[in-house]
Amino acid sequence: MGFPFIGKLYDRVYFSDNGLIQFQSISQNEQFLLPVPFPTGFRGNEGLAMLAVFWDDADLTLGEGKLFYQEYHKLNMSDRYSQIVFSRTADDVTRFEERNDKPAFTPAWILKITWDHVMAVSYQKINYSEANTFQCILTTDGERSFALLRFGEMYWGPGQRIHHDTLTGYTDGGAHFFNETTDPTNLFGPGGRYRPQEVKGNTGQLGQLVYDLTGPTEREQDPKMRCQVWALKEPEPKEWAKGVSSCPCTRAQALEDLAFGPETLPPNQQDRVRVTELRGLRWGGSGGHVFQSILSNRHGSGKRCVYDPQGPLLAGYSERYFSGATAQKHIDEDLLPFQWCCIQSPLCHLYLAKRPLDRCQGYGWVSPDCCITAAKATQGIGMVYGSLHFITFDGTEYSFKALGEFVIVRLSSYTGSNIFTLQGEMCELKTDRQARRVPTVVRMAAFHQGIGKVEWRCAESGEGLEVLVDNVKVPVFVGVVHMGKEGFAVRCTSASSCAAVYAGGLHVVVWRVGGGGGAQQLAALVEVPQTFYNRTVGLLGFWSSNRTDDFLQSDGKLMISPKSNLPPEESLRQFGLSWAVPVPESLLFSIPPTGRFTLASTEELMSVSPAVQDRLRRTCQGSLQCVHDILASNDTGLGLQSLESQELYHKLATVFGNMPPIVTEPTVIRCKVKSTVRVQISTQDSNLDPISFSLLFPRPPQASVGKSDGILTWTPLNIQPVYLTIRVDDQLLSSQFTPILQVCNCLNGGTCQYNSIVDNHLQGRFLVNKHADRQTDRQNSKGSISTWAWVFSPRAQYELVLF
Incomplete structure (x- = not known):
């Protein structure tokens, strides 16, 4: 956590025996030797952020003087003293x-510094009774900061x-500074400049001061400060991201996934321009193809997914203010923090922690993330179409x-209770006002x-x-x-095709089949998520990855299906x-069929001459269902529609069944x-396909991959x-990933601090800090060489308590 000081966030606290505290950024390594104070106090031209607790030239080598400090973090509250x-x-x-x-x-971090019996620099006579004991407590909640003297x-x-x-007093080195004022003629007398313990401070107590070091308002804060304040206020993603859809792993999947559609922009022109600009700053945002989830969860959160035009997923963005909020809220809480954290400051890890990025198959940008739902395994796909055909x-x-x-399909919970039912009404197919002695679906619910x-x-x-919805007609147009x-x-994707989209991956798309003769015929495709594996029943079968148990009857009895042959038509x-x-x-309240009605069997319909069958097979590209439906309806168009339905099923099975490899x-x-550096790139491929590796251009000089x-x-x-x-291919699909590169330019024997990011670039390169102590004399003073402590990581230290 950085320390906010006068509107800017600092990464290091640097203090000395002289009662002076300096605030430094990661990129600063100088130890400025400032043994004596400025005679005229702070004036705003120092160029350094400083807090003077009691700044004057001290010498720890004299007497029993000690300098103690102790850090306290919110996470170590188990200690009673803490x-x-x-x-x-x-x-x-x-x-x-x-x-x-x-x-x-409510403090989140505390640093307590104690100067214990510190003596002043003495050039000749030493009086060991003339020692000072004082203390400073620096504390922050991440947004507000204070010094208690x-x-x-x-x-x-x-x-x-x-x-x-x-x-x-204190100064930010520029326009903001403050000096405690005292009577210049009273130095060592009661209440004098060197006797602050006898003066009532702004707390109303003798010898006690509180400085509010927070500084300017939000509009004047630097980006690092804004980023940290935002991150500290944000809840953990697990509190709002549950139920947000995972991004499809490829652009082809996104095009076919009914739960995702084209990106939408705010209706207001000004908001539209601003949102477009800020979204374009994110990874892949400027040149990628963007899709967004149709549904949001109960918190109004959703997902936006960016794809390379060639297909791979570049990044998926979980957005807390996806729907139900104003465009300004989306800008302020989802988009601007990326700019503050990942472009204008080196705090991108804070953004990634609060807005986990989806890379497909449950992987985030920097680690597997429990808030990103793992991409669906090959979901169950079933279809009813034609007169009357099923694919389980x-x-x-x-x-x-x-x-x-x-019952076309019924889904049950783990406890066995019914969750979802799809029913269809089958009536006799009619074309050209003539009954065709085969059934077709005319309504579904x-x-x-x-x-x-x-x-x-x-x-x-029309057609x-x-x-x-709940017995009320809704308009039909392209869109939600x-x-x-x-x-x-x-x-609806057209006037003749509309889908019910449910959270979690359950989709039912129903379309009206065209053709001549004014036929009223529906077809449907049902996508079932992996959560219903082994929990489907109905005409679309029992989903178990084993075709021999597909035909589970409503009484629980199983109609055994030979491995290579279907049961006879009568058994079916x-x-x-x-x-x-x-x-x-x-659900449809239809009138049950009355009277005896004899449907044409498949054997009867197919009892045409071999020449006719061969001709129809060529027309239908070998599809027996297409041939069947042409013969049943006397309509080639309806038969070819059945062929298209089959092709759609096999296309979706291929698109969703083959997952791209991913860098883990x-x-x-x-x-x-x-x-x-030599690094092993690890991958996974759910289809266990062979994988090859390559680097995309432009790539760094001296970089290669096997x-x-x-x-x-x-x-x-x-x-x-x-x-x-890095691009990984499995012969059918590919994915690409740009890792975070932490580059240290440490050529002087110093130590690379990989947890301290100095600069970052969206290209993926992060410059890390190197630490090499340097001392700089900022004054032409003959004061003593000071003892300094540089706090940038937790450490335990004995301390003197002044409370």
């Missing part, structure tokens, strides 16, 4: 803030020194002929527990669809036509009839200038920004 320090600090600052009508203060025994005398200019979730293709209402009912049927006029309760929407009819919907459970590690590569072994070799030549993108 709890006391946190509690007292919170109380003291809160009392100070309440006097200014400001809210209570405590003066105990302050007994310095004039000694043999010429100058008596001790200073208490395990891929078995069969036909079933009957009239009435039937879905019911989801806690959400409600959706119904699809052919429009009364489109009618869609009803209905946004229902949490986790549900109706989306008995299986299908077991899934007839009882009247009390009907390393996501961060640490290296030194002019030192060669095509088959995935060993990356690189010798950074300098700290100029570079772009290193």
Whole structure:
């Protein structure tokens, strides 16, 4: 956590025996020797951020003087003494803030510095009773910051020194500074400049001061400060990202995934321009193809996914203010923090912690992330189409002929209760006003527990669809036509095709089949997420990855299917009839068929001459279902529609069934200038395909990767920004990943501090700090050489308590 000081965030606190504290950024390594204070105090031209607790020339080599310090972090509250320090600090600052009508203060970090019996520099005579004991407590909650000054025994005398200019106050080195004022004629008398323990401070207590070091308002804060303040206020993603869809792993999947659609922009022109500009700053945002989730979760959060035009996912952005919030809220809380943290400051890790990035298959940018739902395994896909054909979730293709209402699919919970049901009404196919003795689906209805009912049927006029949600018609146009309760929407891709999209990956798309003769025929494709594996029943079968148990009847009995052959048509009819919907459970309330009706069997329809069959097979590209439907309907168009439905199924099975390989590690590569690093690139491929590696252009000089072994070799030549993108291929698909490169330019024997980022670039290169002590004399003073302590990491140290 950085320390906010007068509107700027500092990474190091640097203090000396002279009672002076300096604030430094990561890129600063100088130890400025400032033994004596400025005679005229702070004036705003110092060029350094400083806090003078009691600044004057001291010498720890005299007497029993000691300098103690101790850090306290919010995470080590188990220690009772730490709890006391946190509690007292919170109380003291809160009392100070309440006097200014400001809210209570809860510290997240405390640094306590104690100068114990410190003696002044003496050139001749030494009086060991003239020692000072005082203390400073620096504390912050990440946004507000304070210094608590405590003066105990302050007994310095004039000694043999010429100058008596001790200073208490602070400066940011520029426009903001403050000096405690005292009577210039009273130095060592009661209440004098060297007796602050006898003066009432701004707390109303003798020898106690509180400085509010927070500084300017938010608009004047530097980007690092804004980034930290934002990150500290933000809840953990697990509190708001649950239920947000994972990005499809490829652009092809995104195009076919009903839960994702084209990116939308705010309607207001000014907001549109600003949002476009800020989204373009993010990884892949300027040239990628962007899709967004159709649904948001109950917190209004959603996902935006950016793809390379060639297909790989570049990045998926979890956005907390995705819907239901104003465009300005989205700008302020989702987009501007990326600019503050990842472009204008080196704090991108804070952004990544609060807005985890989706790289596909559950991997975030810097680590596997539990808040990113793992990409779906090959989800179950089933289809009903034509007159009347089914493809089960395990891929078995069969036909079933009957009239009435039937359960197409029913999904159950882990406890066995029904969650979702899709029913279809099968009527006799009619073309050119003539009955064709084969069934087809004319209406469908879905019911989801806690959400409600959706119904699809052919429009009364034209060739489109009618869609009803809870028995109320919704308009049909291209786009989202209905946004229902949490986790549900109706989306239409044309006037004749509309889908019910449910959270979690359950989708039902229903379309009206064209063709001549004014046929009223529907087809449907059902996508079921992996959570319902082994929990599907109905005409689309039992999903188990084993085709022999597809035909599970409603009474629980299994119709055994030989491995290579379907059961006879009559047996399939008995299986299908077991899934007839009882009247009390009907969603469609249709009138049951009356009278005897004899449907044409497949054998009867196919009893045409071999020459006709051969001609139709060529027309249908070998599809028997297409041939069947042409013969049944006397309509080549309807048969070819069945062929298209089959092709759609196999296309989706291929698109969603083959997942691209992905780089799992390393996501961060640490290296030194002019030192060669060798890194093993690790990958995973859910299809277990062979993988090859390559680097995309432009790539850094001296960088290469083994095509088959995935060993990356690189010798950074300098700290100029570079772009290193790893591409992994499995012959069918590819993905690419740009790791974080931490480059250290440490050529003087210093130590690279890889946890301290000095500069960062969107190209993926992060310059890290090197630490090499340097001392700089900022004054032409003959004062003593000072003892300094430089705090930039937690450490335990004995301390003297002045409370």
